[in-house]
Amino acid sequence: MPTPSTPRSDRSSSSTTKEKILDAAEELFSELGYDATSLRAVTKTAGVNLAAVNYHCGSKLGLFRAIFERRIGPLNRERLAALERARERVGEGKVIPLGEVLRAFFEAPVRMAxxxxxxxxxFxxxxxxxxxxxxxxxxxxxxVFAEVREHFHAALRAALPHLDDRDFSWRLHLLIGAMCTLFADPQRIAILSQGHCDPENPxxxxxxxxxxxxxxxxxxxxEPLDEDGAAEGPA
Amino acid sequence: MPTPSTPRSDRSSSSTTKEKILDAAEELFSELGYDATSLRAVTKTAGVNLAAVNYHCGSKLGLFRAIFERRIGPLNRERLAALERARERVGEGKVIPLGEVLRAFFEAPVRMAxxxxxxxxxFxxxxxxxxxxxxxxxxxxxxVFAEVREHFHAALRAALPHLDDRDFSWRLHLLIGAMCTLFADPQRIAILSQGHCDPENPxxxxxxxxxxxxxxxxxxxxEPLDEDGAAEGPA
DNA sequence: GTCTATAGACTGATAGAC
DNA sequence: GTCTATCAGTCTATAGAC
Structure with a gap:
């Protein structure tokens, strides 16, 4: 429950007005959602004037896009670089193992967060x-997500030759959904697991x-022929 | 035999005012989200008066809850019944195989949709x-989801004795996230998979x-000791 | 139960002084 | 670039006639 009451001391002094707006908007959008966040709440939290958001970002939608412009570049670059490193590690033209591709995909956002x-x-x-x-x-x-998606789609496809296109697309989509749900509310799993899981530990x-x-x-x-669906244990 | 309440008929004419409101709200909430949907849009879509929503549901939040009250009962009942049938099938006190529990969990929403x-x-x-x-x-x-969650949590836990509590909680949470993302926008996978996947086929x-x-x-x-993460193929 | 009318507050966006 | 003041529209909710 973020109250747009008082300006934050740590960001009101040494940042530009636009950065203050982006920081405040990031906070409110992340907690309330886009529609439930008003520009008045943003500017009040940022400690700037209401008109500043239209001056610097043009509109509410422009503000939303500006948030992504600031963050998505570093994230995408890091993800693609990790994939490239994995590719070099296994050697030119060879298939990157599934676990390596997944690590390259997940590591950047988890570490950066x-x-x-x-x-x-x-964000x-x-x-x-x-x-x-x-x-x-x-x-x-x-x-904004297209390029990263394409690169990882190709790498994952190569790592999973035993799947047909349909199975592969289903599973990739579901996996991305699982990741997004985790990112969208990391605290939920801490609560629901009654402390067993620590989403703060990267x-x-x-x-x-x-x-x-x-x-x-x-x-x-x-499907395997027999009934029990549990995969073979680690032993 | 003229019954005062028509159990199932077409949309706008033979429904009660409250049903018309619920149907319209379901449509708009599902497409625009809660915050972006106004009661004016709901009542206009339903073809009823603006004040009717407050009369029948009390408030916008009451309308939202009424949507769930109408749908969640049949869904939960069907899910728990499916789990019970699976339990009887394997016999008293025996562990229900993982695949059976998952089928009981997923089948009701997929079929009902x-x-x-x-x-x-x-919905x-x-x-x-x-x-x-x-x-x-x-x-x-x-x-609203607590009871179903508890029952399936227990059944899944029993089916997965090789996992510790932490691993189990992580995976269950991620799996539910994957399912929710699919339900939240079934058309997305049809587009992203370029037609390979058909979310309309239950x-x-x-x-x-x-x-x-x-x-x-x-x-x-x-983690297995060796590198390649791809599970063994079906062969 | 259904309607009209409206209260009271909030919204995004802009004009224009400084 | 930053401010005040404001426009024109929206919102939820309610009062009161019928």
């Missing part, structure tokens, strides 16, 4: 929520996402 | 979106959800 910039955490919440949102603001950033989050993704994507493409 | 009541499809979209939403309307229906949806869930939940609890 943990690197104590609270803004990035909030990730907004981005995760967009997976199941609609409206102009959601549509505005479909292309190593734990990463290991769980990779294990989940490997199991989900790598499962056999046809 | 396909059973050509467009309202239930929309499922709203419910799926709530997984990554916040605000009064989202908080209002946490208890058999396909169900089979994919179960295969995904079995792989994700049933994966080994520790």
């Amino acid at each position: 943990a690197r104590e910039d609270p803004g990035f955490r909030r 990730l919440r907004i981005a995760g929520r967009m997976q199941s949102a609609s409206g102009d603001h959601a549509n505005a950033l479909v292309p 190593d734990e989050v990463l290991a769980q996402l990779i294990a989940f993704g490997k199991g989900a994507l790598g499962a056999p493409s046809k | 396909a059973r050509e009541d467009p309202g239930f499809r929309r 499922l979209r709203i419910a799926g979106r709530m997984q990554s939403a916040s605000g009064d309307h989202a908080n209002a229906l946490v208890p 058999d396909e949806v169900l089979a994919q959800l179960i295969a995904f869930g079995k792989g994700a939940l049933g994966a080994p609890s520790k």
Whole structure:
């Protein structure tokens, strides 16, 4: 329950007006959602004048896009660089193992969120929520994820030759949905698991996402003949 | 035999005012979201007077809750009945196999959405979106899912003895997130998969959800020693 | 139960002084 | 670039006639 009451001391002094607006908007959008956040609440939280948001960003939709412009570049760059490193590690033309591709996909957002910039955490919440949102603001950033999606789609496809196109698309979509739900509200799992899970621990989050993704994507493409569906234990 | 309450008929003419309101609200909430939907739009779509929503539901939040009250009972009942049938099938006190539990969990929403009541499809979209939403309307229906969650939590836990509590909680949470993302926007996978996936086909949806869930939940609890993460193919 | 009319507050956006 | 003041529209909710 963020109250747009008093300006935050830590961001009101040494930031530009636009940065203050983006920080405040990131906070409010992440907690209330786009529609429930008013520009008045944003400017009040940022400690700037109401008219400043239209001056710097043009409109409410422009403000939303500006949030993504600030964060998505570093995130995408890091993800693609990690994939490239994995590719070089296995050698030219060889298939990158599934676990390596998944690590390259999950590691950047998890680590960047943990690197104590609270803004990035909030951004990730907004981005995760967009997976199941609609409206102009959601549509505005479909292309923003396209390049990363294409690269990882190809790498994952190569790592999963035993799946046909349909199975592969289903599982990838569901996996991205699982990730987005986690990013959209990391605290939920801490509550529902009664403390068993710690979404603040990046190593734990990463290991769980990779294990989940490997199991989900790598499962056999046809039902086994016998009944019990539990995969063979580790032994 | 003229009955005062028509149990099932076409949309606008032979429904009560409250049903017309609920149908319209279901449609608009599912497409625009709670915050972006105004009561004016609801009453206009329903073809009723603006004041009727406050008379029948009390408030906008009351309208939202009324939508869930109408749909959640049949859904929960069907899910719990399916779990009970699975339990009787395997015998008293025996562990229900993972695949059977997952089928009991996924089958009711998938089949009910396909059973050509467009309202239930929309309801499922709203419910799926709530997984990554916040605000009064989202908080209002946490208890609504509690009973089903507890029963399936216990059944899944018993089917997965090789996992510790932490791994189990992580995977269950991620799996529910994957399901909710699918329900929140079934058309997205049709577009992104370029037609490979058909979210309108309940058999396909169900089979994919179960295969995904079995792989994700049933994966080994520790990393295998060797590198390649792709699970063994079906051969 | 259904309607009209409206209260009271909030919304995004802009004009124009400084 | 930053401010005040304001426009024109929206919102939820309610009072009161019928």
